[in-house]
Amino acid sequence: MLTPRQYRQMSKKKFLSLPENRWCCLCGARADTEDHFPPRDFFRDRVAPQGYRFPSCASCNRLKRLDEQAMSLIMHIQGHWGDLPTLREKLRAVFNNRRDVFDAIRPMKGVARKRYFRNKFGSTDVARQLGYTDMEIVEFGPPITKIFDSFCCWLGQTLYFHHNGEILHGEVFSSVLLRESFFAQEFQSLLDRLPGIADIRANSHSLHEQFFYRYNAMEGALFAIVQFGNPQFFFVIMAMSKEKTPTVSTGLESWSRSGLIGPEPRR
Helix, strand or coil, X not given: CCCHHHHHHCCHHHHHHCHHHCECCCCXXXXXXXXXXXXXXXXHXXXXXXXXXXXXXXXXXXXXXXXXXXXXXXXXXXHCCCCHHHHHHHHHHHHHHCHHHHHHEEECCHHHHHHHHHHHHCCHHHHHHCCCCCCCCEEECHHXXXXXXXXXXXHHHHHHHHHHXXXXXXXXXXXXXXXXXXXXXXXXXXXXXXXXXXXCEECCEECCCCEEEEEEEECCEEEEEEEECCCCEEEEEEEEECCCCCCCCCCCCCCEECCCECCCCCC
């Protein structure tokens, strides 16, 4: 039995030689590389949590690269961490590689910002008392929504693999909830049904202030609420095997749905 330290220091070749890591955790092709998910760029100094290293194929890694770059910028903005040079570097990368995404990120200013607080909280004073007025409120255009959908799909697949020990052949349902939802009774009721609390660490140091989620894993299904940093929003994830996926999605009409993904289980 490997210790967490031994597993963390294992070479990529040794990691991929383990029986559970022979196949890409996303598409099921032969794994020829490794993937850190959430990406290391999401974390200060690229210090990612241990245990979130996954078998992958070069094709899936390539497919995710630019969307992960854009998500890293979004997480940096909404999580309120990092320094100005790092933010400029991320902005430059997204400007060069995903101009559509760059143009779709719009900080809310002036009258629009005050109107936002008034609509959500009744007044700017109430928002200030709750600690919201110090946050950068950002509006996102349609290209960001597509990236959110892809990111939630990958998040659902990797967390399913992490907690269930198998590649998902099924669907991922996802929803993005704004921070103010945290105080709603429905949100608190949902949290009560997620008893698992992920232990997010790197070199024995907690990374909960950067990445945290509650979950419930069972045969053929994984449910989770995920946050990064000091969030403007939460990701709600349901990853379900083909057998567990509901045929009628009543109550899930506003959720993003991946469609059938992942390989047929190997017998």
